[in-house]
Amino acid sequence: MNTTGLKIGSRVAVLARWFLGGIFVYMGLVKALDPAAFLKLVREYEMVGNSVLLNSIASALPWFEVFCGVLLLTGVAVRGSALVVLGMLIPFTLIVLKRALAIASAEGIFFCAVKFNCGCGTGDVLICQKLVENSGLMLLALLPLVGLGKKRALRFSLWPTGTPEPTTVPS
Amino acid sequence: MKRVLLEALLVAAVGAVIAFGANVLSPRGLNLTEDYFHGETLPVPRANANRTNAVTAGTNSATDPVIARLREKGLQIVNGEQAAELFHDPLYQQGAIIFIDARNDEHYQGGHIPGAYQFDNYHPENYMGTVFPVCQAAQKIVIYCNGGNCEDSQFAALTLRDAQIANDKLFVYTGGITEWTNRGNAVEVGDRNSGRTHK
Numbered sequence: 001m002n003t004t005g006l007k008i009g010s011r012v013a014v015l016a017r018w019f020l021g022g023i024f025v026y027m028g029l030v031k032a033l034d035p036a037a038f039l040k041l042v043r044e045y046e047m048v049g050n051s052v053l054l055n056s057i058a059s060a061l062p063w064f065e066v067f068c069g070v071l072l073l074t075g076v077a078v079r080g081s082a083l084v085v086l087g088m089l090i091p092f093t094l095i096v097l098k099r100a101l102a103i104a105s106a107e108g109i110f111f112c113a114v115k116f117n118c119g120c121g122t123g124d125v126l127i128c129q130k131l132v133e134n135s136g137l138m139l140l141a142l143l144p145l146v147g148l149g150k151k152r153a154l155r156f157s158l159w160p161t162g163t164p165e166p167t168t169v170p171s
Numbered sequence: 172m173k174r175v176l177l178e179a180l181l182v183a184a185v186g187a188v189i190a191f192g193a194n195v196l197s198p199r200g201l202n203l204t205e206d207y208f209h210g211e212t213l214p215v216p217r218a219n220a221n222r223t224n225a226v227t228a229g230t231n232s233a234t235d236p237v238i239a240r241l242r243e244k245g246l247q248i249v250n251g252e253q254a255a256e257l258f259h260d261p262l263y264q265q266g267a268i269i270f271i272d273a274r275n276d277e278h279y280q281g282g283h284i285p286g287a288y289q290f291d292n293y294h295p296e297n298y299m300g301t302v303f304p305v306c307q308a309a310q311k312i313v314i315y316c317n318g319g320n321c322e323d324s325q326f327a328a329l330t331l332r333d334a335q336i337a338n339d340k341l342f343v344y345t346g347g348i349t350e351w352t353n354r355g356n357a358v359e360v361g362d363r364n365s366g367r368t369h370k
Contacts, residue, residue, distance in 0.1 A: 046213055051205070051207070055203045059201040063191075064186045081182050087179070
């Protein structure tokens with residue numbers, strides 16, 4: 001790839017990081033500002049029977065998303081943040097898919113006609129649209145994860161370039 | 172790759188601490204040990220067109236999952252007609268009959284049954300001081316939320332019952348504010364007794 005291509009690729013990666021970070025900050029704040037509503041939506045997934053665990057998810061997850069979004073926006077610990085974001089998006093998408101399949105089956109409607117509030121921070125949404133959106137976000141998360149979008153990052157990696165790979169994970 | 176994994180672990184750990192801390196500091200934060208659903212881990216089935224119509228028509232069908240669950244909990248039910256009768260009863264003006272809106276600030280301010288007290292079950296500490304004395308003094312307490320599959324009126328009733336408000340005073344208006352407005356009844360906007368009502 002020539003220099004111009006690399007520059008464009010680098011800019012696209014930075015924009016992708018900002019966009020992904022912005023989306024996570026926005027969606028996290030929507031839920032964090034009304035955690036009771038999010039709590040009710042999490043309960044509808046029927047996956048958590050314990051009230052303390054349910055409350056913990058509903059109260060902490062939105063702020064956790066905001067935190068990850070801020071890290072991506074500012075460019076701190078970018079690859080780790082992208083991995084965490086991807087680690088949230090994949091199971092969330094599978095859970096939303098499972099619930100949509102259950103709704104389609106229970107109501108006898110076409111899968112893509114299923115519309116419900118998935119607790120994602122965007123209100124009622126058509127499932128097929130949601131799946132496309134989440135797939136897009138996962139692709140965007142892959143860019144910083146592979147090391148793209150280093151420009152305009154405060155501290156892309158927590159470890160300075162050139163330091164050896166950590167050999168053990170601290171307890 | 173190990174570096175990325177370690178970074179992700181650090182992000183997750185610091186993020187979790189910050190997230191729980193933000194919940195504690197947030198005025199809208201949840202109490203982690205509170206059982207807001209009173210042991211009901213499963214929600215009532217999602218509303219479909221038939222159920223929505225039944226609620227709008229003000230029926231109290233025993234097959235309705237919301238009503239079945241209320242009865243299972245030993246709570247009494249009122250339909251739209253009964254709610255309107257209680258609202259127009261002279262005892263309502265005397266405080267012997269009260270209405271309680273179990274929705275959040277935004278919904279309550281947007282329009283509630285005139286004179287209804289607000290009691291958001293997810294922040295009971297903000298409302299109990301006002302609501303508890305009037306509940307003790309009242310003979311009948313009608314609790315409602317949005318209607319349809321909304322369960323907040325049920326949970327608010329159970330919270331009040333847990334606070335030693337007599338169960339025979341508690342009535343859940345299952346049609347909720349949706350049915351109330353569909354029947355052409357007036358709603359009050361803003362604070363309680365704001366005087367700003369419309370149909």
